Amino acid sequence: MGEFKVHRVRFFNYVPSGIRCVAYNNQSNRLAVSRTDGTVEIYNLSANYFQEKFFPGHESRATEALCWAKGQRLFSAGLNGEIIEYDLQALDIKYSMDAFGGPIWSMAASPSGSQLLVGCEDGSVKLFQINPDKIQFERNFDRQKSRILSLSWHPSGTHIAAGSIDYISVFDIKSGSAVHKMLVDRQYMGVSKRKCIIWGVAFLSDGTVISVDSAGKVQFWDSATGTLVKTHLVANADVQSIAVSDQEDSFVVGTAEGTVFHFQLVSVTSNSSEKQWVRTKPFQHHTHDVRTVAHSPTALISGGTDTHLVIRPLMEKVEVKNYDAALRKITFPHRRLISCSKKRQLLLFQFSHHLDLWRLGSTVATGKTSGKFLVPGKHGDTLPLSKDADHLLQLKTKGPENIICSCVSPCGSWIAYSTASRFFLRRLNYEHDNLSLHRVSKMPACLRSAVQIMFSEDSTKLFVASNQGSLHILRLLEGSFKHLHTFQAQSGTVESMCLLAVSPDGNWLAASGTSAGVHVYSVKRLKLHCTVPAYNFPVTALAIAPKTNNLVIAHSDQQIFEYSIPDKQYTEWSRAIQKQGFHHHWLQRDTPITHIGFHPKRPAHILLHDAYMFCIIDKSLPLPNDKTLLYNPLPPTNESDVIRRRTAHAFKISKKYKPLLFMDLLDEGTLVAVERPLDDIIAQLPPPIKKKKFGT
């Protein structure tokens, strides 16, 4: 035992969309991120930077601006000219209102949070009043000549600065007219042909307006007189974003070269009270344009075309210098995009507008040699393929909406997926190497906008969690379905996207996502069985073990709980590990566990993985304490007995396959690992700015 055939899959061509806007909410410490395909994701920065909710994208909803308003309300505006409000509890769009100004380029909420300002393509700045249920148009300001690309409120709410093309205007809120018009110099690398685009403005309370433009300059203006105070030339390319901290003593700008600069207000000499803005730190964490930055009280957040979300805590602001002060780079998704059918060895890949079904290849060679031609399998050998992996099917969705979730049944005969407006169920028939697809029509409307889909182990039942919080159970018949039952939303607020787990014997269904904890339902009796006590970090993965019916829950702070469903209490092992605590290296991992699996013959084994490691927990072995090595670097064949005894603990971790998007046990001796090397993603990104290096 201990030897596996591993299917290393690299043909999942996953390319995330670039990040367009970020908005930080100070009260709840949450970050809203919008991507170029229209997806809006909400990250909980205090829950180990876990992506708890997301709103699926839409082709026409290219967001250009995102902002939070009073009362945790999230608004976005885009090139389709509409202002959209998101409902964070129902995980839906509340409404969208057309601003009638053409495409919207910028949006800013007033410091009080009760008004919304929008800058449009036709040069108009519109003011909206935020009412408890909707927003209402109040009035237009003086129309400008060219499109308004950036907006910023003065902290007192009396003036606004609007950046356009070649000039910045300062408006007075009461009168609605432009008080000053400041012209920006076009000079760019000695040439002044291209128009100077003001990508970002920020208004400070002392009346200074900071502007960043496409000529690579950061300029300070005095809004009282309308004159330029200081210019910093920071880059040879566009400076595309700016964000100021709440205390107004530091701000951050992002450039198209991928560099993020930190400016701070420091005193001129150590004793004097006079202060000036100084460029202090450059950070190079991106390779492509940094289209958006945000400044939280303790960290700088940046995101751009290279799809990484980088959170850089500032050392001087962080109180406790522990692992929390490290750089966080979020690249890979925090949810599972791949589902697997173990019986037929199929993998279903979910993209934003289509699904791919692949069948894994096979080999006749086994590790254990039987003939004289086969070399005995050594650790790391590549086996010859007798049958290559097969691309069986590509299902494209019609319409502009993105696919939210998808699943293939364990027997491989059903595929179900959902978009925001429809639910699709397809039946597959395999006949002698031919695959035929049948559509199951007339799906009930309550299933649309499902956030999680799961089939039962025997593929007779379909479990769907909708975004409203209710759970639906359908019985699958030969070419149709029958609606069995709906569990209504339980009490408690929606904290994260619902995750589902079904027990292999088909009796139990577990659902997470609310503040009340993980609910366990009895499928036979169609009622709630018990609820796992609530934990203050969201659930990242959920699974029910075969035979023992233990529910294994992984949380975003890397804690793992095991709860026995028949006994309605935590298991002994779970209590033991909670008492001892996890190894500190285990708790310092940055990526969440996205999938938990089990070994069919060994009930003591739990298989789980995150983006950079996969681990098999052997519950029969002793738990590691902080002094032992968590990661065992030596290959098993060369190991000496002493080391083996020292490091024989329950967590068998391998970092061989990374970055991992999915890993599971197909059967006793086979693993499948879907990897996505970072270079493959970078190869498909848009062009970056040219960098001139001496000697090349």
Add this chain to the structure above:
Amino acid sequence: MVQLRPRASRAPASASAMVDEGQPASEEAEHGLLLGQPSSGAAAEPLEEDGDGDDDLDDEAPEELTFASAQAEARAEERRVRETARRDKTLLKEKRKRREELFIEQKKRKLLPDTVLQKLTTASQTNIKKSPGKLKEDKSQKKNEECEKGNESKKVKEKIQSIGQNKSYLARRLKDQDLRDSRQQAAKAFIQNSLYGPGTNRTTVNKFLSLNNKRLPVKKAAAQFLNNGWGKVQLYFLCYDSFIY
């Protein structure tokens, strides 16, 4: 003006004849002049006659038309004219009629079938409720039901209860939609141009990542050739692995 040729030398005739000829000839010529006959044919007549020396025709009085015959002729003429006018009118009428029919037929062909039209007219009177989720239409795009029925490009509004065939309609006024789309296209083009257009200093990802390779002490090849990802050489392989248990 009639040019009178100089009289040709006449054969000496009796003096009376000469006198007679001369007078009527000159009378005729004068007559012709006085009348001012423009046609040279009429003026030339007397000259020719003079030349021929056919005196009888010159002497003759113009033909006498009786009143009756002239009247009859005039009436016949009138009748003819009337008849042609009538014929023309009837021809025109027929032509017009035929055209009208053709138009009606064409129009009928363009229209939706009668049944659908009937349903539409009855449906427009009922209360139309819009589904709340589909409120994507502008206020300016809210079309009233008096759209020209002949225009096929306007689609039916959603949730009209009587038409239960296909419930996935969404009504949009195409004129506004075009304007909206063109503005959105212009905005997208602006962003594309300002970030990736001419004048921006962009390079390919391969070149970008290869810069480091060029500066190493031992120069390596470009990232495109070194990196497995680009070449897509090995996307899938089975390997053999073991873990301690």
